[in-house]
Amino acid sequence: MNFTPALPKPFTEIWREAYRYNEKDSPRKSSYQAPGKTPVPFILGTTKLTGGFSVDTSEYPTMGYWSNVPRNEKPQTLLVTGYLRGDNYIKERNTLIESLRILTSDEDPGYLELPLWGRFPVIVTNWDVSESGGKNGQCEVSIGLTRTGMPELQRRDTTGVMGLFNKLENTADSLKDAAVLAFESAVDGINAPDTIADSFTQIKTSLLDIAGRIQGSRSSLNEITGGLSSITNLLAQGERNPRKLASALFDSGKQIVDGIIKIRDTFDDPELFFTIKDNVKNMLQQLLGVKNFFLDVDTVTIKQQVIKEEAERLFKITAFSAASQLMTKLEDPTFSQINSYWKLLQDLEGSINMDDTNIYTAVQEIFMTVAEELSSKNIAAELTTFIKTPIPLPFLAQMLSCDEKKLRRLNNFSDSFLVEGEVIYV
Structure with missing residues (x-):
């Protein structure tokens, strides 16, 4: 699946048709589908999509001024509330909970389908199910999700x-x-x-x-x-x-x-x-x-x-x-x-x-x-040692666990074979 921050394509741009407000069609339901599972429908209550930008604001060094630098677009999050109602709602509740418990990732996301929005690939971050003694035959559900992003390996290649x-x-x-x-x-x-x-x-x-x-x-x-x-x-x-x-x-x-x-x-x-x-x-x-x-x-x-x-x-x-x-x-x-x-x-x-x-x-x-x-570079700290008795450079390289070429680059040896005195190595 290719990553895109764009919104999914809606079923239709006419809201009545999106809900199927027609005598001949059954109402379109909202649903959540876990990886490898079938969609679990629920009655939609509210939908909240949140986005924005990560911005660094600098207030220094001049009094009375500040500057803003946008760093990136924030990950879009969804908060969906809804209901499960009916004589068999307990079975539907448990099925939905088991679906929400399945691990999701950018490589293997879940899917949230909403009548007015379309089909979102998502990562489940949290969920709540609540029941009230005064409202028998139903439960309320709240699901927090993050839209899928770019898989980590792909992101590493890019950045x-x-x-x-x-x-x-x-x-x-x-x-x-x-x-x-x-x-x-x-x-x-x-x-x-x-x-x-x-x-x-x-x-x-x-x-x-x-x-x-x-x-x-x-x-x-x-x-x-x-x-x-x-x-x-x-x-x-x-x-x-x-x-x-x-x-x-x-x-x-x-x-x-x-x-x-x-x-x-x-x-x-x-x-x-x-x-x-x-x-x-x-x-x-x-x-x-x-x-x-x-x-x-x-x-x-x-x-x-x-x-x-x-x-x-x-x-x-x-x-x-x-x-x-x-x-x-x-x-x-x-x-x-x-x-x-x-x-x-x-x-x-x-x-x-x-x-x-x-x-x-x-x-x-x-x-x-x-x-x-x-x-991100492999930067080594320089060390020094003092060689009292002249020794061959290959032996010195092995003794210090430092490549012979690096020793030559770090030191100006007067003798290309026997080395003595102060030696810099990494």
Whole structure:
């Protein structure tokens, strides 16, 4: 059964026909059918369908403002009340109770059929049966149900590694939208095209310097620098539109991330293997160092100063977004490495003006998504030991229960065979 949160198709959209209010037809009854059993009818009393959204509301950091971020649609629940009446109601009551006691799941649900709603696949969560001495010949029933969801195995396939990757891309897009809008709103109406041009020219130069640290084949590097040329082209064309320039800056940051991953995954020159393997770490250090970035732009008026400060913030947000995505691309990271990069990422965040609630919310969302993805990795804590007498590396690897390749990666051994002194292992 395929999962869908949509409502079931009703029997008819005319309520009288749904109830079969016709002399020739018997009234349509409500019923519950347990897995593998026949439907048990009952007289419907009331129906209550409940839904909504899970929303995170942030009240900080600015007094007088708050922001809301919808996380997901809440599971829809049903509360149905009804009756069993007649001389044989005891038998019907017991049959219904035995049906409600049968375990239901997303893979093997029960079915609730209601005249005005149609047929729901459901999970039984609770039920009550009550009888009154003043109302002989009947009992009242109340059934709580949750609409079936996506089976757990299917959900894992959807929200596993690729799901987290897509989520991070989506949160990065949200941060881009918030930052571009904030920059556009801040400089809107300011007539200072030279200040905008000077600011983005310096940012472009810094971005090219960062990209220049990437190791790879000439064709791969040309592809990355070609992707960064959008800012250059806009400036050369005399374009001073804040939105276009800001969007081009963010796209350049994404081009760096995509380019590094492409070089790592599809390197076309075996001789470059040992130089490209550290691209992610080296680029992380460069991007996280943007926290100290300041524009050397002459500002005479307050409005020119606004452009300068907003452009600095935009560049720092771009670096934050790119660094966040690269952190999740680290191969076999150790706990101490992640801890160090995380602190630097927090330092970069601390250098960004967060007075815009949309930017603040998007940044926090990225933090949570990165943390979620990193927690799914097998991150080991680094340990150290001191080897007094030189011993062969294969024997040391066996003694420490640490792969030989990891030992070579964590340590700079002067002798590729005999090892002594302090050794880092995981």
